[in-house]
Amino acid sequence: MNCAALTGGERETRPMNALPRIDLEHAAQTDTPAVAVKHHAEPYRQHTIRTLAPGLFLAALIAGLALVLRQAPGVGAFSPMIIAIVIGMAFHNLVGTPARARSGVAFSMRTLLRGAIILLGLQLTIIQVAEVGAAGVAIIATTLGATFAFTLWFGRLIGVERKLAELIAAGTSICGASAVIATNTVTRAHDEDVAYAVACVTVFGSIAMFAYPLLPGLLHLDAHGFGLWAGASIHEIAQVVAAAFQDGKQAGEFGTIAKLTRVMMLAPMVLALGFATTHRMKSKGPDHTQARPPMPWFVLGFVALVGLNSAVAIPEDAKAWIATLTTFLLSMALAAMGLETDFRKLKAKGARPFLLGLAAFLFIASFSLMLVKLAG
Template identity: 55%
Template sequence: MMMVRGSVTSLFPGVLVSALLAGTASALVAAFGWHSVSPLLLAVLLGMALRAVVGARESLRPGVAFTVRPLLRAAVVLLGAQVTAAQVGTLGVAGLAVVAASLAASLWFTGRLGRALGVEPGLARLIGAGTSICGASAVLAVNSVARAEEEDVAYAIACVTLCGTLSMLAYPLLAEALALNPHVFGLWAGASIHEVGQAVATAFQDGREAGEIGTLAKLWRVMLLAPVVVTMGALLARRGGRGADGGPAPLPWFVAGFLGLIALNSAGLLPELVRGWAGQAAPFLLAMALGAMGLDADPSKLLARGPRPLLLGLGATLFLACFSLIGILCFA
């Protein structure tokens, strides 16, 4: 009992500081109306700034490790409470297929471009996941099987958030220039802009119809996070020699929980109170994980990555935007 109590006590400083970083980031975004700034990105930057001031503290390490692993996985599980199969089904077969094909093509393209640019494969996978699926949430979820360095995670999130912000600014201008109707614009925003908040906010700039379509398209991409994580984990295990018994790759518990909540929510078995609580808790836990990663990231290693990963993120963003728009105009 004393050992358990001591272990729990050792987690407290790191978890508390991570929570303070997340709370500060959320408060700053709300206070200054920074709608284009993700609290997740701000949390990681605050964490890195705090590390630069106070240095790496050994007392924070156990709580930081707990926050970037079990708490992060719990946040991914809670994302499932916001999605139902009936919601995304209203996009129709063509809409669902275009979004899924765009996601798959973007992952493939990012891997190929990453190799051409000489970007480390683990970092390229994280940038590909964040671009193709749902921003920082996807980066964190995929890293549970990719197991990249903390600096790679921080770089990928910063890169994906920057590219998503540029998309928020460019899409309304492009929609006007291309004379896109609200249905097409909403589906395009939901199919290609990175963060959930970025995609939804951009879609609603063209009215309610575009906003609702964009939200549904983005929820469908969030649902696809689970099969991507499972597939990537199986491929990496095979390449790395793990699971040499030839058996199927195990389903990560947090992915199983994510799918389970989607199933419960789709069946109408989740009370509105639980759904509301999950909707508030998931972003905060994700911000805590990002703050903790910022505390654990070495800025010198981050800068050593150079500009090539940023070029990868920009290239992947441009590819996804073009591929998805062409698919929507042709088939959806």
């Protein structure tokens, strides 16, 4: 609770448990001993930890449960992030998220999320992009850009709010739930919008995961072509792996590399979207300039770790541990998102966003297939 200045000449009021502000620079220039500053600072840190702990524990508990449930038969094809948000939404709407957990939940959705996205960089290398080849990279990049543009255009056409359309566009064109929550650091949509977008990419990515393995023969695609098509168009990494390996080891490995190349494009996309949003707000006048979204510096951390992973041989055991930690943190972020999602607000959005997700899925599948066939 923040201090509030009362009007009408009344004195400033402050909650009894509020801490006095400490001006460290002033303290250094006066006789205030460093011990006194430390004495005031320590209770604040403890108060912050106590505030965050319940929400962090709840999000971590759900994330851990999601990782365990993923081992169950028939569930392994779904990302732990997807399972975590489903559990979080069920808990919030059936039981209710405790008020004292809200601070930790918000911390998980923002700070932990950014850290996890940075760590994603250690799962990618420049060499992987080279293996796809210039033609493959061109197909992936063109598909990504065209799908994002089409989704925004069709969203405007059918009356879907721009922020929600941007999230569905990012999730469909790049990497599912990870792209949705990364894009929302710039878009700043409501939690229900994020949940709706994640639901869309989960449903249609799952459909693609089961449908794609039935099509290589019908579409006359070899292992390389099928892997490229799957990697360039299916939403989640886990879904790409599950679908591409159904056509053999070569298709599976190439599909995975193509998908990771697509994931690497998350960084420039989020940066470009951040600049575009800032420019759009500035054009509305000075009142909107102050509200512009922050520069997504965490994306630069993502790029830096991609470079580090390309230049330095990180032990496989360490990379496996980091990959597990990254998945766990992302699952915590999605669990927190679910803990803030109200089904009644989702229902109020109607069927139009779902129609947009379907249209985006059909577009990316057909457009990327056309490019793969043209490239031979």
